[in-house]
Amino acid sequence: MPGAARRIVALAEKVLPAPLPVRVRAWDHSEAGPPGAPVLVIRNRRALRRVLWRPGELGLARAWVAGDLDVEGDLYEALDVLAGLIWERDESPAAASAAPASPAPRAGRLGSALALARDPAAREAAAELLKLAGPGLPPPPPAEESRRRTGLRHTLGRDRKAISHHYDVGNDFYELVLGPSMVYSCAYWQPGGTLEQAQHDKIDLICRKLALREGQRLLDVGGGWGSLVLHAAREYGVRAVAVTLSREQAAYGRKRVAEEGLADRVEIRVQDYREIDDGPYDAISSVGMAEHVGAARYREYADDLYALLRPGGRLLNHQIARRPLADEESYSVDEFIDAYVFPDGELAPVGRTVSLLERAGFEVRDVESLREHYALTLRAWVRNLEAGFARAARLTTPGRARVWRLYMAASALAFEHNRIGVNQVLAVKTPESGASGLPLRTRTWTADATARD
Numbered sequence: 001m002p003g004a005a006r007r008i009v010a011l012a013e014k015v016l017p018a019p020l021p022v023r024v025r026a027w028d029h030s031e032a033g034p035p036g037a038p039v040l041v042i043r044n045r046r047a048l049r050r051v052l053w054r055p056g057e058l059g060l061a062r063a064w065v066a067g068d069l070d071v072e073g074d075l076y077e078a079l080d081v082l083a084g085l086i087w088e089r090d091e092s093p094a095a096a097s098a099a100p101a102s103p104a105p106r107a108g109r110l111g112s113a114l115a116l117a118r119d120p121a122a123r124e125a126a127a128e129l130l131k132l133a134g135p136g137l138p139p140p141p142p143a144e145e146s147r148r149r150t151g152l153r154h155t156l157g158r159d160r161k162a163i164s165h166h167y168d169v170g171n172d173f174y175e176l177v178l179g180p181s182m183v184y185s186c187a188y189w190q191p192g193g194t195l196e197q198a199q200h201d202k203i204d205l206i207c208r209k210l211a212l213r214e215g216q217r218l219l220d221v222g223g224g225w226g227s228l229v230l231h232a233a234r235e236y237g238v239r240a241v242a243v244t245l246s247r248e249q250a251a252y253g254r255k256r257v258a259e260e261g262l263a264d265r266v267e268i269r270v271q272d273y274r275e276i277d278d279g280p281y282d283a284i285s286s287v288g289m290a291e292h293v294g295a296a297r298y299r300e301y302a303d304d305l306y307a308l309l310r311p312g313g314r315l316l317n318h319q320i321a322r323r324p325l326a327d328e329e330s331y332s333v334d335e336f337i338d339a340y341v342f343p344d345g346e347l348a349p350v351g352r353t354v355s356l357l358e359r360a361g362f363e364v365r366d367v368e369s370l371r372e373h374y375a376l377t378l379r380a381w382v383r384n385l386e387a388g389f390a391r392a393a394r395l396t397t398p399g400r401a402r403v404w405r406l407y408m409a410a411s412a413l414a415f416e417h418n419r420i421g422v423n424q425v426l427a428v429k430t431p432e433s434g435a436s437g438l439p440l441r442t443r444t445w446t447a448d449a450t451a452r453d
Helices: 004-015 047-053 058-067 075-086 109-113 118-131 156-167 169-177 195-208 229-235 247-259 295-309 334-342 348-359 370-388 388-393 398-416
Strands: 024-027 041-042 070-071 218-222 240-244 266-270 281-287 308-320 361-367 420-428
Touching: 004 024, 004 041, 004 118, 047 058, 058 070, 058 334, 058 398, 075 195, 075 398, 118 229, 156 247, 169 247, 169 266, 169 370, 169 388, 195 229, 195 308, 195 370, 195 420, 218 229, 229 240, 229 420, 240 247, 247 266, 281 295, 295 308, 295 348, 308 348, 348 361, 348 420, 370 388, 370 398, 370 420, 388 398, 398 420
Parallel strands: 024 041, 218 240, 218 281, 240 266, 281 308
Antiparallel strands: 041 070, 308 420, 361 420
16 A cells, blocks of 8 residues: 555646646655655645545645644745645736735636546545545634624624734734834835834835824824834824724734823824724825725725815825736635635725725825835745744744744745735825925925925
8 A cells, every 4th residue: 555645646646737746745654746846744634634625725724724734845935836736817917816815716726626526537536535534524624714704894893803813813923923113014125124124114105205294193094003103203293193903903002102202192093994083184094904995895995084184185005906807706805815814805906996096086196016025024024933933833823823924925925926016005185276295206205395386
C-alpha cells in the first residue's frame, strides 16, 4: 500500500491538467511531489474531510485555520503556485484576479473537481479520497470563523458585530503586528524606509492633502486607534473627532489622547458614521473604512459625508479597490475573507467609488494609487507576525494568528500582481463660487495651499 502522500498526489493528478505544483507530506510521514517545491503538510485525515465536505476555498481555509494544513517553505511561493488550483477567474483583463484576497472567486480546478459535478474522474478521485479520509461527520468550523449572521447586511447592529469580529481581538495583538504606529492601512514608503516612517509619512500626506490648519475641525471616520487624529492635533493644531465601532480601539485611542495631553483637542467616539450629527467639519478623512460600507449603502455613505462638510471642505477617502469584472452582476464576497477576516466587507472598482462620490455632490480633484505601497506594508506586517507568532497565538488563539498570516500574505500577492489596488481619492465640497481652494499644482500638497487663480 503506497503512502498517503503518494495516493493524494496520484488522485490529484487524475483531475488536474498539470502535475501538482507542491510537494505533499502526509500524516504518516510519507512524501510525494516535485523535489524542491513548497511542501503542503497534511497533518491529519481531518484535513481531507474538511475539503471533501466543503470543496474549494472555504474547506481549505478551515483546514489551515484549524492547523490541519500547513506550508513548509516560502508561504508566498506556495500561495502563488496554488492560486490557479484553488481560485479560478475570468482570464480577461477586465476580470483578472486569482488570489484569496481578491473578490468574487469561483472554485478553482481542485474545488470544481471535488464537487463531483459532471466529471467521472473527479467522482472516482473523491471516492478514493473519502476512503483515505476515514469515516466521520464534517468537522465543525474553527472557532475563529464568523458566527452565523442574520438580517440585512450593513444595518447598524450587524455592522457593529462585523467590526467587533475583526478589531476586538486584543490591542496587544495589533501592537505586535502593526508596530508602534498602530496604523492598520497602507503605508507610504520611500526606498530603504521603515514601516514606522512609512506610516508617519502616510498620515502626514493625508493631513497635507486635506490642507489642515490650526483651529479647523477634522472628522476621521473609522479612526482606529487614533493615530491620525493625534498627529493632526499635535502637528497641525486641529480639533479632531475620530469615530469607530470597535470598543477596544476606542479605549486604546482615548488612553493615547490622555497620555499626550490632547484631551482638549481630540475626541474618540464609539459611533457609526450614520449617527454623526455635529457637523459641519472643515475636513473629513476615511482611511480603510469604506470597504465595510457595502455597495448598497455606498451612496448613503457619500451623502452623509457630504452633508457633514462645510462648503469648501475636503474629503480624503483611502480605499481598497478590486478590478472590474466583465459581468459586474457576478460579483460575490470572497468566502475566506467573509468568514474569517472582514465579515460583510465588499470591494468596488475605483471608478464606481469616484462616480458615487460625484453623484453625492463632491468634486473629485485627485486620485492617487498606492498599490505597490500596500504590498510592502503587508509584507512588513507578515514579518512582524512571523517573528512573534508564538506570542500572537497566546494573545489571541493559534487559529486567529494563522488567519492573519494567510490573509496578509495572500493580500500582499494580490497587490503585487495588480489583482487589487488601493487609492486615495481627494474630493471637495466645492461652493457655488467654484473656488475649490486647491493649488494649481496639487501634488505639491503644501499644508497651507490656496488656489492661485
